[in-house]
Amino acid sequence: MQIELITIGDELLLGFTIDTNAAHIARQLAPLGVEIVRRATVGDDSSVIAAAVSEALARTGAVITTGGLGPTSDDVTRPAIAAVFGRELRLDDEILARITALFESRGYKGPIPPSNIVQAMVPEGAVVLVNRHGTAPGIWLEDDQRRWVAMLPGVPREMRGMLAEELVPRVAALVEGYPVVVRSRTLRSTGIAESAIADKLTTPAEAALARLSVAYLPGADGVDVRLTVRGLASSAADELLAGGAAAVRERLGSGIYGEEEDDLAAVVLELCRSRKWRISVAESCTGGLLGARLTAIPGSSDVVLGGVIAYADDIKASLLGVPPDLLREHGAVSEAVAAAMAAGARDRTGAEVALAITGIAGPGGGSEAKPVGTVWLAMSAGGKTSSLKRIFVGDRGEIRHRAVQFALDMLRRELAEP
Ligand code: ATP
Numbered sequence: 532m533q534i535e536l537i538t539i540g541d542e543l544l545l546g547f548t549i550d551t552n553a554a555h556i557a558r559q560l561a562p563l564g565v566e567i568v569r570r571a572t573v574g575d576d577s578s579v580i581a582a583a584v585s586e587a588l589a590r591t592g593a594v595i596t597t598g599g600l601g602p603t604s605d606d607v608t609r610p611a612i613a614a615v616f617g618r619e620l621r622l623d624d625e626i627l628a629r630i631t632a633l634f635e636s637r638g639y640k641g642p643i644p645p646s647n648i649v650q651a652m653v654p655e656g657a658v659v660l661v662n663r664h665g666t667a668p669g670i671w672l673e674d675d676q677r678r679w680v681a682m683l684p685g686v687p688r689e690m691r692g693m694l695a696e697e698l699v700p701r702v703a704a705l706v707e708g709y710p711v712v713v714r715s716r717t718l719r720s721t722g723i724a725e726s727a728i729a730d731k732l733t734t735p736a737e738a739a740l741a742r743l744s745v746a747y748l749p750g751a752d753g754v755d756v757r758l759t760v761r762g763l764a765s766s767a768a769d770e771l772l773a774g775g776a777a778a779v780r781e782r783l784g785s786g787i788y789g790e791e792e793d794d795l796a797a798v799v800l801e802l803c804r805s806r807k808w809r810i811s812v813a814e815s816c817t818g819g820l821l822g823a824r825l826t827a828i829p830g831s832s833d834v835v836l837g838g839v840i841a842y843a844d845d846i847k848a849s850l851l852g853v854p855p856d857l858l859r860e861h862g863a864v865s866e867a868v869a870a871a872m873a874a875g876a877r878d879r880t881g882a883e884v885a886l887a888i889t890g891i892a893g894p895g896g897g898s899e900a901k902p903v904g905t906v907w908l909a910m911s912a913g914g915k916t917s918s919l920k921r922i923f924v925g926d927r928g929e930i931r932h933r934a935v936q937f938a939l940d941m942l943r944r945e946l947a948e949p
Pocket residue numbers: 538539540542543548549550551552553597598599600601602603606667683684685686687
């Protein structure tokens with residue numbers, strides 16, 4: 532099944548708002564076997580919205596829009612699309628009651644503002660998509676040729692709720708009627724270069740991958756390998772993807788840390804939990820990012836003890852016990868200091884494992900011996916401390932992100948050993 536997306540809003544065209552809605556919708560619909568074949572963004576202008584929707588309907592007959600359903604005068608999506616379908620707007624008592632109740636529950640007294648009453652106006656013959664997260668209801672409009680437009684609100688939180696609760700089930704029911712699907716599966720790797728991955732998967736040729744398309748998607752987390760199947764029935768597609776995923780795991784071995792949206796930090800926490808290991812961190816150039824990645828995962832408190840942002844040399848010495856001699860002799864970005872930071876963090880917190888990061892994130896501060904991107908990473912566990920040097924590419928943000936990902940991966944690989 533093919534669907535087109537139209538995101539609506541002047542702020543999107545101006546670049547003030549990044550269009551996260553389109554990406555989110557595509558990601559949520561892909562597992563159903565839906566193909567988003569075109570995305571467009573238009574401003575808050577009735578005639579432009581109407582033209583974009585008419586063209587999309589003519590091509591695929593299936594369109595999702597976001598934005599412009601609000602109560603203000605710049606919100607023109609509803610009347611513009613109603614006109615495309617030749618429908619009048621009518622006051623929907625149920626929506627009005629819902630909006631009234633929402634206002635009352637928020638402690639609002641007095642009559643509902645006229646602009647919010649406008650939100651209860653829906654095109655004749657429309658199906659209302661309930662908004663449990665805000666005032667603007669979504670709308671599903673269909674014509675006698677079964678061509679449809681689903682209008683969702685622009686506010687990302689409201690849009691996501693309505694998509695999951697109202698739209699995904701409807702689209703899933705429609706896809707049921709389709710004989711073939713497009714389906715993908717993503718395996719996440721880190722620590723292996725894109726070209727090395729491609730070589731491992733293609734030499735010798737892997738039969739299980741022959742009927743799949745393979746995409747290599749490098750990013751700061753590592754390289755994602757996405758397998759896609761087109762034009763098969765749902766069960767056959769899943770079977771082919773399962774075979775392909777097993778082959779990729781076999782070929783890449785410990786390079787794969789997860790699938791789909793898996794976060795390496797969550798994988799590491801789970802491995803620590805099963806071994807009853809607790810983590811502490813000592814961070815210089817990443818300034819707390821490693822701690823933030825770990826503690827962003829709900830339930831991390833049974834594994835993460837804490838750590839030190841030891842940016843200045845004095846703090847490395849006083850809070851982590853790094854000998855000042857080492858700092859003088861080798862510099863803060865060195866094997867010896869990284870190791871001493873990790874050992875110090877472990878000693879002083881009583882954690883089973885400590886990770887340390889010290890490096891040059893740039894853009895300044897590099898030298899010939901230690902260019903920007905040079906990072907020493909250390910892990911101290913079970914009485915032994917190991918350090919590794921990496922030279923990461925990218926700007927300051929990317930170097931810091933890659934350093935954190937690499938530190939997490941050092942621990943994952945250590946824990947994955949039988
Ligand atoms: P509201 O009831 O808030 O007016 P609405 O359906 O009219 O909802 P918009 O007015 O178009 O939605 O957008 C509301 C806010 O949602 C915008 O300020 C913008 O920050 C955000 N937004 C809109 N469209 C998108 C999008 N495609 N991606 C991310 N954010 C968006």
